[in-house]
Amino acid sequence: MYxxxxxxxxxxxxxxxxxxxxxxxxxxxxxxxxxxxxxxxWKNFYDGGTSGPISTRWNVNGWxxxxxxxxxxxIRYKDVxxxxxxxxxxxxxxxxxxxxxxEGTR
Amino acid sequence: xxxxxxxxxxxxxxxxxxxxxxLHAFPADDSPQSEVTEAQQTAATAALAKLQxxxxxxxxxxxxxxxxxxTDEEREAIQLDPKKSPTVVFLPEMLEFTRIHAGTxxxxxxxxxxxxxxxxxxxxxxxxxxxxxxxxxxxxxxxGVKELVRFAHYNPxxxxxxxxxxxxxxxxxxxxxxxxxxxxxxxxxxxxxDTRAESRRLLDRLLKEYADVTFVRxxxxxxxxxxxxxxxxxxxxxxxxxxxxxxxxxxNLMQLSAFRGKVxxxxxxxxx
Numbered sequence: 461m462y463x464x465x466x467x468x469x470x471x472x473x474x475x476x477x478x479x480x481x482x483x484x485x486x487x488x489x490x491x492x493x494x495x496x497x498x499x500x501x502w503k504n505f506y507d508g509g510t511s512g513p514i515s516t517r518w519n520v521n522g523w524x525x526x527x528x529x530x531x532x533x534x535i536r537y538k539d540v541x542x543x544x545x546x547x548x549x550x551x552x553x554x555x556x557x558x559x560x561x562x563e564g565t566r
Numbered sequence: 567x568x569x570x571x572x573x574x575x576x577x578x579x580x581x582x583x584x585x586x587x588x589l590h591a592f593p594a595d596d597s598p599q600s601e602v603t604e605a606q607q608t609a610a611t612a613a614l615a616k617l618q619x620x621x622x623x624x625x626x627x628x629x630x631x632x633x634x635x636x637t638d639e640e641r642e643a644i645q646l647d648p649k650k651s652p653t654v655v656f657l658p659e660m661l662e663f664t665r666i667h668a669g670t671x672x673x674x675x676x677x678x679x680x681x682x683x684x685x686x687x688x689x690x691x692x693x694x695x696x697x698x699x700x701x702x703x704x705x706x707x708x709x710g711v712k713e714l715v716r717f718a719h720y721n722p723x724x725x726x727x728x729x730x731x732x733x734x735x736x737x738x739x740x741x742x743x744x745x746x747x748x749x750x751x752x753x754x755x756x757x758x759x760d761t762r763a764e765s766r767r768l769l770d771r772l773l774k775e776y777a778d779v780t781f782v783r784x785x786x787x788x789x790x791x792x793x794x795x796x797x798x799x800x801x802x803x804x805x806x807x808x809x810x811x812x813x814x815x816x817x818n819l820m821q822l823s824a825f826r827g828k829v830x831x832x833x834x835x836x837x838x
Contacts, residue, residue, distance in 0.1 A: 461835070468831065477829045480822060483815060484836040491815050494837035503820060505812045510836070514810055518801060519793035520834045529807045529830040533823060536803060545831075552829040 461524060462498045464542075468549060469502060476531075476553055478502065484510045484523060531556045602669045610672035617656075617663060617676075624652040653683045657690060664700060674710045677701055681714065685721045694726035702733050712743040716781070719753035728754065745776040745787050756798060769795050807832070 465479055481504035485491040491506050507514045510523070518525075528537040528545070530552045537548045628651060635641040648654070660680045667673045677697050684693035705711050715734050721727050731754070734747035748768045755765035769791050777788025800808050810822040822832070 465831070465833070472829075475828070477831075478825050479831045479833060480825060482810070482832070482834045484834065485838075488815065490837075495815060498837065504815050505810060505820060506815045507812070514812055515834060516793065517796065517808065518834065519797040523834055523836045523838075525834040527801075527807065527832040529825075529832060531827050531829055533806050533826050535801065535805050535807050538801075538803060549829055549831065556829060 462500065464545070466499070466501070468546070472549070472553060476556060477549065481505065482507050482514050482518075484508075484512060484515055484520075486510075528552065531559075606667070607670050607672070610667035610670035613667065614663065614672040614676055617659065621652050621656050624655065628652055651687075653686050654690075657683050657687065657693065661693065661696070664697075668700070669704050671710065674701075674705055674708060674714070677705075678714050681721070685724070691724065691726075694724055698726045698730045698733075701730060702737075706733065706737050707739055709740040709743055711738060712740065712746045715743065715750050716746040718747075718750040723754065741776060742779050745772060745779040746781075748772050748776065749781070749787055749790065752794065756794070762798060762802075766795070766798055769798070 468477070469479060479502040481500070481502060483491045483494065483504045484507050485494055486509045488506055488508075491504070494500075495504060505514060526539055526541075526545075527535055528540065528548050530536045536552060537545075540548050628646065631644045631646070632641060635644060657680065660676055660683065664673050664676045664680060667676070677700060681694060681697050684690040684697065701711060701714060711734055715731055718727055718731055728751075731747045731751045734743055735751060738744050738747065749772060752765045752768040752772070755761035755768070772787050773791045773795070777786060777791070779787050781787050781790055799805075807822060812820065814820045822830075
């Protein structure tokens with residue numbers, strides 16, 4: 461998962477795409493080590509364990525669980541992986557760019 | 567008293583006792599169940615333990631290449647023959663076990679394993695229907711069916727799975743088993759837009775009538791259902807993502823809505 465995520469961050473411009481992690485390690489030290497070890501460059505909430513407040517509210521019972529959210533903050537995909545994840549992100553970026561072009565020409 | 571003597575006795579008893587009429591393959595009629603004797607229970611439990619030991623040993627052997635591989639490259643190069651998987655190899659024997667030991671506690675446990683085995687093997691879909699038939703005839707009144715349905719929403723989707731859950735929900739005399747069936751059904755029905763309203767009705771019913779029933783350990787269905795109702799109402803595709811305000815790993819505050827204007831991959835993860 462990590463190499464794929466790193467490639468997504470490298471591929472897409474930082475002002476259009478971001479990964480936001482919610483880490484459920486049982487200690488903050490373990491969370492810091494995991495970020496360092498896997499060379500993660502993106503931002504992460506720390507949730508304090510698998511039954512932390514964010515995971516509980518988002519009803520997460522399995523890890524990883526992923527959501528893809530569009531530029532308006534709307535949930536558009538749940539738990540897509542691999543090539544499907546690439547395609548999902550590209551579709552939403554295309555929407556975002558089409559909208560920006562639209563506003564630019566108005 | 568030596569252990570082996572007890573085992574010998576119970577096995578002998580089981581072998582010499584006349585077989586009750588329900589001990590035939592997948593009874594097709596709803597004939598009343600015959601009482602299973604204590605000796606038959608003991609014999610079945612012992613036989614299942616032996617069978618499971620052999621299955622475990624087969625898994626050890628099947629997965630041996632992974633334990634012997636020294637590098638990631640070696641591990642990636644491993645190609646196991648799916649036809650030799652213990653799941654496929656032992657399925658007929660497990661089915662035979664449930665036939666021979668029909669009606670025993672061990673049989674119900676074996677049926678649960680058969681269901682998982684069959685679910686993992688594409689060509690064994692027909693087995694699921696057999697398992698469900700057996701459960702509905704021999705075990706519908708047994709509280710143990712709750713073990714069979716509790717995590718049934720993780721089984722690959724099948725008509726047999728739904729048939730089992732609906733039957734337990736409608737016909738089990740045990741509220742613990744009904745609660746498990748309602749919950750699994752609600753999870754399965756939540757996945758499709760068309761059935762989401764029915765999923766919600768089941769969740770409401772669980773909350774109203776079964777909130778006190780234990781799911782696992784300290785967690786009750788009441789605890790679980792709250793999260794599922796929130797997910798149905800706020801976490802579906804098309805909903806605005808609920809706000810998250812929390813601390814980052816570095817201790818500073820962050821909020822999800824600050825990323826508006828960007829496409830966001832929200833990833834719940836742990837390195838374990």
